[in-house]
Amino acid sequence: MIVGMAPLQADDASGGQAKGPAAPEDYAMAAEEVAPGVYAVMTPARDLPSRENLGWNANMAFVVTDDGVLVFDTGSSETMGVALREAIREVTDQPVRWIVNSHSHGDHWLGNHAFIDDEPEIMAGSAAAERMQAEADGWIENFNEMTEGATGKTTPAFPDRMVDEREVLDLAGTEVVVMPSGGAHSPGDLMAWLPEQRVLLAGDVVYSDRAPSVWDGDVAQWIDLLDELIALEPKVVVPGHGRLEGAETLTRLQRYLTILWDGIAEGVERGLADFETVPLVREHMGDLIEAYPGFEEKIERSVATTYPDVEAATF
Template sequence: MIVLPQAAPAEPSSAAAPADYAMTPEEVAPGVYAVMTPARDFPSRENLGWNANMAFVVTDDGVLVFDTGASEAMGMALREAIGEVTDQPVRWIVNSHGHGDHWLGNRAFAGSDPEIVAGSDALARMEAEGEGWVENFREMTEGATGDTTPLLPNGAVDERTTRDLGGTEVVIFPSAGAHSPGDLSVWLPQTRVLLAGDVVYSDRAPSVWDGDVAQWIDLLDELIALEPAVVVPGHGRLEDAQTLDRLQRYLVTLWEGIEEGVEQGLADFETVPLVRERMGDLIEDYPGFEDKIDRSVATTYPDVEAAIF
């Protein structure tokens, strides 16, 4: 008798299922819901890749979604969370920018054939880098984010645009590359809610190396002038308008610290202690500062140097 070798039992999938994401929509204004992650770090096995906030708006004629997460499974979890609030279809999606933790969940909404928009610069990078983001997150999370086929936006917004979506006034607000190329925020003037994306970090140190710090400082002047009642940041906790002032102080202090180093003839790495000293108590408001300060100084230093000389 020939005895065939037995196949080894299949290992359970390491990919997270939609039910593994505990998404609880929080109504921050009538019809406006924030879906906030408790994570304050980069995508990991512990947070299953969910480290960015999302939001949605229920209108009279469908749902507007702002950012969809870092994987198809995460997008499905968001879709199910929306379904607990309303049976309206998702008709519009705004992807705040090209970093994968904010848009790879688009695929979960393909069935409702939504209009999906991003900035042109973000869209170009999404097309070029989407598969790379999928692989990076899979490695960072030890497989938790699983496989995703990127679903790209089908429209671009590059100028401030006001639209009526199901009776809700929606202002799509480009940043001119403040945090990253093609950033978009959404302003809801009727409820005074700002869906900021990554141009606002509240209680997490901002990532500045893919953007333009000087432009970011100027953009915050515009956002402060809106006087929002609620700010949904890309990363961190829900805040009011004070978070914009605090973030602007952080960025101005970063810039001025580097400026001092440039004027003293210091190299970028020699400027880090100056920046750290200038930050003072601001550091307490931004966990993860020490993990980011070296890179933040190194990537902002050339812009400061160019502005001076």
């Protein structure tokens, strides 16, 4: 079921794209029920925040319980959070009582303040929360530059509950397992697992049809973590970026990261510098390049930032 669909646009009277802040109604917020009580809000964008996508490049989700709503990620701006709030209101009048911020990158949490009147408990890993406090202004400024002002003004609302170990939440009979990733994609990553519905809200620990950003994470830990996630046998995976998929998205991403690691390891063993290893990794990726749009934009940085970890592990 999809509700709350609206066109993604902010056009001026001449037919061109208007400058200045976007309004909540400019966002295509579609609440898609992926399991009973569990909704995904998927962006059509597969790129970085831009004027074209009005800064909405990351997916969000929410869970409706008998005691309120849990929201998983809130978007790149307060206005985007308002749009999400309105999409939720199309489904339920229940208040938003819990927010899980998957990690500290601004496209996943700057919408928090839109829900402040509901007085939600906002959860994040402690390492992520520290970065949010330190980097909020920078994220807001950067997104406004990238979107030519579309993301507009945002008042940050920071996490007030730190989650650094796996926690099982009983939300009026709906079980939600909040799971740290061990810093796989970035320090303080969190995921949410709904065992009854077999839905994984993954944040940026999973990219489906978009090349993953690995510069802030631990690729070796990420590969190991994916073994744990595959063992859950999820029916639906809501990625931080990309389309909805099943468990196959996990095995494909693990293959991608393993090839990245092993290709760099081969380069290290051959005495190649990081930039000299890029063609080697590209060759080994083969058909996976087509599965992950944006590969060419990210591969040089992915190799450069992963190379020191591979080198340390090798020697």
